[in-house]
Amino acid sequence: MHSLQRSQSFERLKIQPILRIAALEKRYASGLQALKRVDLEISRGEIFALLGPNGAGKTTLINIVCGIVTPSAGSVTVGGHDIITSYRAARSLIGLVPQELAITPFETVWQTVCFSRGLFGKPADVAFTEKILRDVALWDRRNSKIVTLSGGMKRRVLIAKALVHEPQVLFLDEPTAGVDVELRQDMWQVVRQLRAAGVTIILTTHYIEEAELMADRVAVIDKGEIILVEEKRALMQKMGQKRLTLHLSRPLTAIPPQLAPYQLALNGRDLVYSYDTQAGETRITRLLDDLDAAGIEFKDLETTQSSLEDIFVNLVHKK
Amino acid sequence: MNWRAVTAIYAFEMDRTRRTILQSIVAPVITTSLYFVVFGAAIGMRIQEINGVQYGAFIVPGLVMLTLLTQSVTNASFGIYFPRFTGTIYEVLSAPISPFEILIGYVGAAATKSIILGVIILITAAFFVPLRIAHPVWMVAFLLLTAATFSLLGFIIGIWADGFEQLQFVPLLLITPLTFLGGTFYSIDVLPPAWQTVTLFNPVVYLVSGFRWSFYEISDVHVGVSLAMTAVFLAVCLALLGWIFKTGYRLKT
Numbered sequence: 001m002h003s004l005q006r007s008q009s010f011e012r013l014k015i016q017p018i019l020r021i022a023a024l025e026k027r028y029a030s031g032l033q034a035l036k037r038v039d040l041e042i043s044r045g046e047i048f049a050l051l052g053p054n055g056a057g058k059t060t061l062i063n064i065v066c067g068i069v070t071p072s073a074g075s076v077t078v079g080g081h082d083i084i085t086s087y088r089a090a091r092s093l094i095g096l097v098p099q100e101l102a103i104t105p106f107e108t109v110w111q112t113v114c115f116s117r118g119l120f121g122k123p124a125d126v127a128f129t130e131k132i133l134r135d136v137a138l139w140d141r142r143n144s145k146i147v148t149l150s151g152g153m154k155r156r157v158l159i160a161k162a163l164v165h166e167p168q169v170l171f172l173d174e175p176t177a178g179v180d181v182e183l184r185q186d187m188w189q190v191v192r193q194l195r196a197a198g199v200t201i202i203l204t205t206h207y208i209e210e211a212e213l214m215a216d217r218v219a220v221i222d223k224g225e226i227i228l229v230e231e232k233r234a235l236m237q238k239m240g241q242k243r244l245t246l247h248l249s250r251p252l253t254a255i256p257p258q259l260a261p262y263q264l265a266l267n268g269r270d271l272v273y274s275y276d277t278q279a280g281e282t283r284i285t286r287l288l289d290d291l292d293a294a295g296i297e298f299k300d301l302e303t304t305q306s307s308l309e310d311i312f313v314n315l316v317h318k319k
Numbered sequence: 320m321n322w323r324a325v326t327a328i329y330a331f332e333m334d335r336t337r338r339t340i341l342q343s344i345v346a347p348v349i350t351t352s353l354y355f356v357v358f359g360a361a362i363g364m365r366i367q368e369i370n371g372v373q374y375g376a377f378i379v380p381g382l383v384m385l386t387l388l389t390q391s392v393t394n395a396s397f398g399i400y401f402p403r404f405t406g407t408i409y410e411v412l413s414a415p416i417s418p419f420e421i422l423i424g425y426v427g428a429a430a431t432k433s434i435i436l437g438v439i440i441l442i443t444a445a446f447f448v449p450l451r452i453a454h455p456v457w458m459v460a461f462l463l464l465t466a467a468t469f470s471l472l473g474f475i476i477g478i479w480a481d482g483f484e485q486l487q488f489v490p491l492l493l494i495t496p497l498t499f500l501g502g503t504f505y506s507i508d509v510l511p512p513a514w515q516t517v518t519l520f521n522p523v524v525y526l527v528s529g530f531r532w533s534f535y536e537i538s539d540v541h542v543g544v545s546l547a548m549t550a551v552f553l554a555v556c557l558a559l560l561g562w563i564f565k566t567g568y569r570l571k572t
Contacts, residue, residue, distance in 0.1 A: 028572055066413040070571050088321070088415040096413050102406030106338065107331075118327025119414040161410070 016080065017041040018093075018169055018200045019065065024074035026060050026224075034060040036224040037074070042202060042217075044168075047195055049215035050204045057224040058204040059099060062171050066096045078169060092120060095167030099174045099204075101154045103161075105147040109138055112146060113160050120165035129164055135190055136160045152183045159190065170194060172203040176210060188214060211235075242305050244273040244284060246291070246298040256294045262287055271298070324416040328424025329431075332398050336432050343394075344436060347386050351440045354382055355447045358504060369506050370537040375448035379441070380531040381503030387437045387462065388469050388498055388523065392490045395429035395473025400480050403569070412571065418564035426474050430466040437462055451534065457542070458533035464549050465526055469494075471556035478569050497523045507539045522552060 019042040026035040034057045042048050050058050063069035065076050067087060075082060081089035103112055113129055133139045136156040141149065146157060155175070162170060172191075176184045191201055191214060205211055211218050211232070218235050220228040248269045255264050255271075262283070265272040275282045291298070336343045359375030366374040402408040411421060444450060452458050480486040501523030507515050518524055519540075529545025532538035538545070563570070 066409075068409055068412045068571060070567055088417075091413060091415040094413065096409070098406070098409050100406050102409060104402070104405060104407050107334075111331075111334070115327050115331050116410060118330075119324045119410060119416065121321040121323045121415060123323065 016044075018044040018046075018079055019202070020075075020077045021061075021065070022075050024061070024064065024076060025072045026057075026064060026069065027072045034224050035064075035071075038221075038224070038226055040219065040226060040229070042200060044200055045195065045198050046216050047191065047201045047203070047214050049211035049218045050202060050221060051208070051211060051218060052204075052221035056221045058221055059173055060224075061221070062096070062173055062202070062204070066094055066171065067091055092165075093168045095162035095165065095170045097155075097158045097162045097170070097172045097175055099177065101151060101158065103146045103154055103157055106145055108143050108145055109133070109149070109157055109160075110142040112157065113164050116161040117164045122165050128166075132160050132164050135163075135193070137186060152179050155179055155183070156187075159187070163190075163194075167199065169200045169202065172201065174204055176205065176207065184210075242275055242277050242282075242303055244275065244287075244301060244303050246271040246273070247300045247302075249297040249299050252296065256296075258294060259287075259290055262290075271296075321414075321416050321420055324414060325420050325424045325427075328411070328421065329428045332425060332428030333431065335398075336394075336428075343432065344439065347390060347436050348439055348443060351382050351386055352443055354378070355444065359447055370535070372535045372537065373448060376450060377506075377531075377535070378504050379444045379448060379450060380534050381498075381501075381527045382444070383437045383440050383462075384465065384523070384527050384530050385495075385498045385503055386440050387433050387465050388494050388526070389490050390433035390436050391429055391466050391469035392473035392476060392494055394432050395426055395470040396477035396480065396486055396489070397473075398425045398429055399474050399477035400483075400486055403477070404483075408570070418560075422471075422474065422560065426467065426470040429470040429473060430463075433466045433470065434462060437466070453536045454533040458530070461526070461530045461533055461545075461549070464546075464553065465530070468549060468553040468556060471553070471560060475556060475559055475563065478563055494523075497521050498527075502527045502539055506537075522548060525549065 019040070021038055021040040024035055024038040025033075027033050038057075038061065050061070052058050060069055064071045065078065065083060067083060067090075071084075075084075076090075077083070078090040079093045081087075081093070083090045107115070110129070110133075113133065114124060117124065117129065130139065133142055136159050138153065138156050138160060141153065146154065149157065159172075159175070175187060179187070188210075191203075195201060201214075203210075203214070212235075215232050217229065217231055219226050219230075248271060251269050252266060252271070255266055262273055265274075273284075273287055275284065355375065355378075358378055363374040363378075368374065369377045399408075402411065441450070476486065476489050480488075500518065501521045502518070503523075507518050507524065510518060525540060525545040525548035528539040529542050529549070532542045532545070562568070
């Protein structure tokens with residue numbers, strides 16, 4: 001198992017990264033430092049999830065790579081092409097699905113998708129454009145004006161616009177924000193197909209389940225800094241943390257010594273037990289028995305799954 | 320050159336014109352026809368010839384210029400402001416396309432549209448008054464140069480504007496007054512000497528004068544001066560746009 005992992009990581013080293021970000025900084029005119037010396041390498045064919053709270057710098061990072069925001073310092077290459085000096089070659093490789101539903105309202109789906117293909121210098125290709133529209137389930141609405149579409153459909157139009165010029169790197173900025181479950185699943189289906197075709201996918205999301213479901217690697221960004229880049233499996237172990245909170249009937253001054261092995265945290269009337277759902281046993285039954293033996297009574301109990309936000313807060317606090 | 324991208328932007332903008340034909344083409348033509356009826360027919364009957372040209376015919380070049388200027392500015396400013404307003408500008412900014420190519424697409428479409436309008440108005444005018452074009456090549460040159468220059472100005476306004484109000488501000492409160500005071504409906508010879516001097520600070524005077532010269536060989540200022548002033552204005556617009564694209568002003572943060 002260990003050697004397999006090692007050979008996999010060697011495999012990755014051999015391949016030149018499709019996206020290389022080095023010492024990237026962005027300070028806005030307002031003085032806000034949106035990115036602080038960000039270094040990141042993303043391999044070809046990877047699904048990479050960028051996680052972080054609002055205002056962490058996710059969109060700034062994506063917009064710099066795509067040419068919408070000018071970097072203050074540092075360098076970015078896409079497929080080996082510098083985004084400033086060889087912007088044509090670099091941008092030709094990139095598809096961007098922005099967070100906002102920004103599409104001109106009065107064109108038809110077909111027109112706006114063909115426009116995107118032309119904008120990226122690709123000759124019109126009716127068959128390919130049809131395939132893309134079928135993939136995102138918009139073929140039936142190809143002659144509808146954008147203004148008549150629902151939010152979810154507009155989101156799909158944006159995806160079609162980003163895919164129609166055959167990018168090798170696809171950025172999905174909060175692709176599932178405000179999107180219903182069914183569409184979300186359709187969307188991940190498209191993402192899987194793309195990955196199978198060798199497209200690198202970089203997505204930002206608030207939903208940890210999505211990152212968990214889709215991503216090969218995950219990065220956490222906060223206040224303009226990447227504070228963690230990890231294989232999904234490693235993150236999953238952290239995600240496995242669950243907490244059992246017991247609301248005590250009477251406040252406790254100290255945790256009795258016989259309960260020490262559980263490493264409980266006392267928080268006023270709340271006794272908190274953290275355990276790993278991935279572990280062989282959770283020891284919950286034994287803990288409850290021991291509490292009973294110690295004469296500690298509780299009125300109520302609840303369990304909570306540590307969310308991305310929790311992990312995130314932990315990471316930030318540890319720093 | 321990414322000509323496909325230029326074509327895509329150009330075609331997109333021209334399509335917008337086609338879609339809004341009532342507002343884009345019919346409205347300016349009706350407005351201009353009203354000018355002919357009021358100034359050319361009703362008032363023109365009481366005005367004697369100016370430098371040997373019937374008054375109705377005299378105002379034609381000025382009216383074409385009026386349309387050309389306002390339409391170039393309006394079309395180009397709206398063309399680039401609307402994507403900024405809706406957020407769709409992200410796509411143009413992230414495409415493998417140079418600022419110059421973006422300009423050709425948007426400004427080319429705006430200029431084409433205003434030239435089409437100018438020609439329609441000329442044809443309409445021919446029904447009302449006897450038209451004579453002494454220097455067709457110069458006439459076309461002035462038409463193209465003016466359309467391009469004011470479309471560039473419109474593009475700048477579209478990038479500068481922070482709301483629809485500002486977008487309307489320049490055409491309504493700057494271009495229209497300057498055109499009316501720029502000798503569209505009169506020769507500046509009729510003004511008192513002091514006002515003649517003031518008028519020379521109005522750039523539109525040079526455009527109207529040069530354009531009118533290409534029709535009737537009469538002008539308020541020498542045609543060479545007209546041409547030079549237009550070229551200067553073109554250069555200023557290009558320099559300003561060079562700065563905009565270099566700094567990313569209002570386009571990129």
